[in-house]
Amino acid sequence: MSEVSCKDRFDFMNQDELKQAVARAAIDHLVDGAVVGVGSGSTVALFIRELGQIRNRFKGAVSSSELSTRLLREEGIDVLPLEAVGSIPVYVDGADEIDPGLRMIKGGGGALTREKIIAAIAERFVCIVDQSKVVPVLGGFPLPVEIIPMAGRQLISAFGRLGAEARWRKGYFTDNGNPILDVHGLMIDDPVGLETELNQWPGVVTVGLFARRGADVALVSDPKGILTLTL
Ligand code: 5RP
Numbered sequence: 001m002s003e004v005s006c007k008d009r010f011d012f013m014n015q016d017e018l019k020q021a022v023a024r025a026a027i028d029h030l031v032d033g034a035v036v037g038v039g040s041g042s043t044v045a046l047f048i049r050e051l052g053q054i055r056n057r058f059k060g061a062v063s064s065s066e067l068s069t070r071l072l073r074e075e076g077i078d079v080l081p082l083e084a085v086g087s088i089p090v091y092v093d094g095a096d097e098i099d100p101g102l103r104m105i106k107g108g109g110g111a112l113t114r115e116k117i118i119a120a121i122a123e124r125f126v127c128i129v130d131q132s133k134v135v136p137v138l139g140g141f142p143l144p145v146e147i148i149p150m151a152g153r154q155l156i157s158a159f160g161r162l163g164a165e166a167r168w169r170k171g172y173f174t175d176n177g178n179p180i181l182d183v184h185g186l187m188i189d190d191p192v193g194l195e196t197e198l199n200q201w202p203g204v205v206t207v208g209l210f211a212r213r214g215a216d217v218a219l220v221s222d223p224k225g226i227l228t229l230t231l
Contacts, residue, residue, distance in 0.1 A: 013223060018130035022221035023047040029126045029217070031089040032057050035080060037118045038072060039093025040065040040111035043128050047092055048072055062088060064118050065111035066175050082118065091122030095129050095210075096141040102127065102215040102231055103191040107144030107208030110174050116206055119213055127215035131222035138191055142167075142182035144208035146174055151203020152181070158201060159183050178205055 013021065023046035030036055036051070038044060038061045048068065051061070052075030060078035062085055063069040069079050093115055095104040104127060106112050119125050145166070147155055152168070159166040159181070169180040188194055191211035198207040218229040 013221075015130055015132065018221040018223075019043045020046050022128045022130060022219050022226060024050050025219050025221070025226045026050070026092045026126055026128050027054060029090055029092070029124075029219075030058060033059060034089045035059045035062055035085050035087070037062050037088040037091030037093075037122045038064060038068050039091065039115050039118075040068045041094040041109045043094035043130070044068060044092065045071055047128060048075055048077075051075060051077060062118055064093070064114040065109070067109075068111075082121070088118065088122040090124050090126055091119055092126045092128060093119070095127050095133055095215075096144075096208075097135045097138050098127055098129055098133055098215065098218055099135055099138050099191070101191070101211075102218055102229065103138060103209070103211035104214060105138050105141050105143055105188075105208055106210050107146070107180070107206075108141065110144070110146075110169070110172060110180060112144055112208045113146050113174065113176055113178075113206040116210065116213075119210065124217070125213070125215045127218040129218060129220055131220055134218075134220055138188040138209070139186045142184045143186055143188070144169070145181045145183060145198065146176070146178050146205040146208075147181055148203045148205060149179055152179065155181060155201065155203055162186065176205070 096108040097105040164185045166181040195209040220227040
């Protein structure tokens with residue numbers, strides 16, 4: 001990971017203000033006239049507000065969740081079906097954790113499946129986070145896994161055999177109608193290997209590890225300003 005730039009000092013900012021600053025910084029990474037891919041979460045909600053200010057500069061958005069779709073429409077932004085879109089030059093999304101290899105844990109907000117589909121298609125993944133999300137090793141944040149309900153018991157046992165504890169996210173169903181297991185206690189020192197392995201488990205819909213397709217750039221807001229991290 002290399003730090004390529006740092007601009008504007010943000011001394012004395014709280015976490016919400018740091019999120020706002022990084023949401024604004026993402027605007028510089030968009031491609032004019034193109035479709036923008038839009039993630040989900042509280043940082044992305046602020047990014048959507050910024051997008052609303054410049055909505056005439058791009059063609060429309062592809063959205064990763066029902067909530068982001070609603071927020072985009074409130075800003076007067078066209079939400080296009082993924083199937084109707086030729087290319088997505090830039091996808092902007094937050095993360096629950098990001099490591100120095102720009103691999104991420106995502107899905108704290110439950111939108112991991114659609115996020116992963118759009119991220120896979122996008123030419124460039126711009127991750128927007130505040131400094132609290134940057135970690136040396138992934139796994140402090142419980143790993144979200146969207147599953148098919150009837151596989152729940154077996155999957156909880158299988159995670160137990162890895163030394164982890166998978167817990168149902170109580171009362172929660174994704175936009176796809178599936179439950180989520182939040183997996184506590186994983187030390188993820190091989191994110192690509194673990195993602196590849198978990199993808200094979202019957203009943204797993206989507207693993208919230210974004211390692212095989214990580215971010216291309218991370219914009220990180222901290223009190224020193226916006227850091228731009230690339231590989
Ligand atoms: C939603 C996500 C979010 O990007 C992640 O949870 C970060 O959210 P926030 O910006 O609210 O901290 O993966 O599924």
